[in-house]
Amino acid sequence: MGFIQAFKGAVGGMLADQWKDFLTVPNGLPQTAALFPAVPQGTNAGRGSNTRGSENVITNGSKILVPQGYGLISVVDGRATGLITEAGGYEFNDSSPDSRSVFAGDDLLASTIGTSWERFKYGGRPTSQQLAFYVSLKEIPDNRFGTQSEIYWDDAYLNAQVGAVTRGSYTLRIIDPLLFVHNFVPASFISANAPVFDFSDPDNAAGNQMFQEVVGSLAQAFSRYTNDPDKGNRISRIQGDSVGFAQSLSAAVEENYRWSSDRGLAIVKTAIVSIEYDQRTRELLADVQKADALSGARSQSFLNQATARGVQAAGETGGGAGLAMFGAGAGAAGGLVNPVQPWAPPGQQGAPQQQGAPAQGEQAQAAPAREDPVAKLAQYKQMLDQGLISEEDYEAAKKAALGL
Incomplete structure (x- = not known):
């Protein structure tokens, strides 16, 4: 019960001949969009043109296109009834024995996706009318962070507490769409006429919450990085190690807020724009650099x-x-220079013996x-x-x- 796969991969020109009307991803989405309703395209409005964006209802016989880099989730009353992560064309049928509800297997997705499906799947047969939403499976860029005042952490390289103001951005990936939709996305984004769930939208309370959680984890992330011997314990390496610091930041966020296990989210890469150390830290850095030199x-x-x-x-x-x-x-x-020797006549070795000086062959106590x-x-x-x-x-x- 659910979706029947009509073809895999890219659509090509066959769609114009075989599918006159279908649902697909809307045009003009921001790069930070994570979840959004499917929109109809086809002969009613001209191929490739969007019509009424709120019409993301699917029924028996509805055809839907899943582009590369996106997943499709069908929803009834806020609960998932189907999940597709494999690119291709699909037809919805609520009674066909050949249909399936889950098309998974993408290496980028978390291994918990099957478990989360069993936990959240719709009980019984799906109804004849459902809502279709797309979820981004790509890296979602330009999620920004920054501190207004100094954060402090213990630094192994300097062997002291370090303070700095920092700002930058990170890329994010949804590794379990079901956990993300059920545990984190507000209900207003998975209902009829739903808006786009955009992480960068200042009016998106969920996105703002993530910003605060990342900022709250920065000190712990810096401490993890600079105290990890595999990273060389050097502050200077953070700005050039986008993946290494992302791992430290992701681990800190997971420990504090369980992004991966509860929300299906993971930080992939970071870009630190600036680190401005406080006066005491700058002085300490200068002293340590001199000692290293x-x-x-x-x-x-x-x-x-x-x-x-x-x-x-x-x-x-x-x-x-x-x-x-x-x-x-x-x-x-x-x-570095040869000591000055007194003058001696040619052929005479050494200086002439002075009166009172020890005779040749006698052991004289050397002066310190x-x-x-x-x-x-x-x-x-x-x-x-x-x-x-x-x-x-x-x-x-x-x-x-x-x-x-």
Whole structure:
């Protein structure tokens, strides 16, 4: 009892010859339309032209076209009596033993669709007159979200609480049309002369409710993403990972509001337009970025640069004494310059022995190596840049290193 499949897939030109009048999807729908009445097309108004949109009543012998990307739901008194998700042409017959009520099997639909049909199906034989509605099975775009004030979440990368104002959009898919119609769509959208159920319509209370629920789940979604080791724990990756963040947002929405299990809805992709961090978070990000830049092999590069600048400064400001002091320190540290050797006559190895100096072959106690002041200053400067010491601490350490 229900619909008999006349053909599958695209209609082509055969419709003009075999079907003079039929029901199909109305023209001019917004991309965010999710559920809407079927409208008649055919010879009465010219092929491809819509006639009275409220005439979505189907009876015995009614022919109906289901385009690719849409599903058809027949409704009586607010209850589903038939569901078609396979593209093709169908004829309604309430008594034919060859007819079927459910044409499912689309991979994009939830596996619960059969269960939800058993739960909601019309008891007994369907009546001779029913209402026909189309439901979108495509990704429904441009569902927007945004926060007016900061939301806060614990961030593993920064190891602190983060605050930000954010805005963006997501694409949505109806994965179980029966759950969606029965559990979420208001009755006014599945009755005679029903309007289009449009998620972006500001007068649609159901769409506004979803907006609030997404905003209420954003903090949890950000926390899920930045605390997931598989995502790299990086805030900067969210804006470029439309699918990954969508999974975090969908999981947060499901946990809080059960979109998938109770409403047959799922978030597919996201597009974050902007994330504006609060002042404290921006400062923390800057400090962490500096610490990252000075970690590992890059730390040695920074130290070498600082030492080179020290050589130049010692030569420019301290003359020979400055370079001598630097040379002594550099020699103690493994040395960037060779220590200055006293002059000796040709053929004589080493410097002449001074009076009172230990004789050759005697073990002399070596003087402790002096720390390199330039390297120490570079370390102090690195600690200052990372916020580990204050400006006063740095000045005091600099005077001590230079012996001032």
